[in-house]
Amino acid sequence: MALITAEEIFEICRAEMPLVLDLGLEIQDIGEGTCRLRQPYREAFVRPGGTISGPTMMGVADCAMWIAVMSVVGKAEMAVTTSLNINFLKRPKPVALIVECRVLKxxxxxxxxxxxxxxxxxxxxxxxxxxxxxxxxPPR
Structure with a gap:
């Protein structure tokens, strides 16, 4: 069972991280160490060439990891990214993104x-x- 709910995530974002709300992310599911998000399509996320931009994908991935981490450790607003490595595998269509995340350790x-x-x-x-x-x- 996840140690945080979607509503608690949005409460933290409203109070501390309004940029996350500006992305319009939709939380479809939160499990223990997992989450599934939907990033609605916006023209502002498209780069020249008609594809979703790398910064958009990196930001969404970072948000997903933050949510999945809190699903394991509970409310830990001060959990921070120490590294993020992205491999772009193929050109994304100019549509919404589906994001699946899991904490491995x-x-x-x-x-x-x-x-x-x-x-x-x-x-x-x-x-x-x-x-x-x-x-x-952060220390617990």
Missing amino acids: AGKRLAYGEVSLFSEGEEDEGPVAHVTSTYSL
Whole structure:
């Protein structure tokens, strides 16, 4: 069972991180160490060439990892990214992104996980990007 709810995530964002709310992320599911998000399509996320921009995908992946980490350790607003590595696998369509994240290991000080991003409606065709990320956890 997840140690944080979608409503608690949005409460933290309203109070501390309004930029996350500006992205318009939709939380579809939160499990223990997992989350699934939907990033609605916006013209502002498209780069020249008609594809979703890398910074958009990186930001969404980072948000997903933050949520998945808190689903394991509970409210930890001060959990911070220490590394994020992204591999762009294929050109995303100019549509919404589906984001699936899972924490692979959560220790006392660090959490490590992976995020896969898909063009909505094309999830069966494989991810458009794959991310690995490490988070530093605050003392509990």
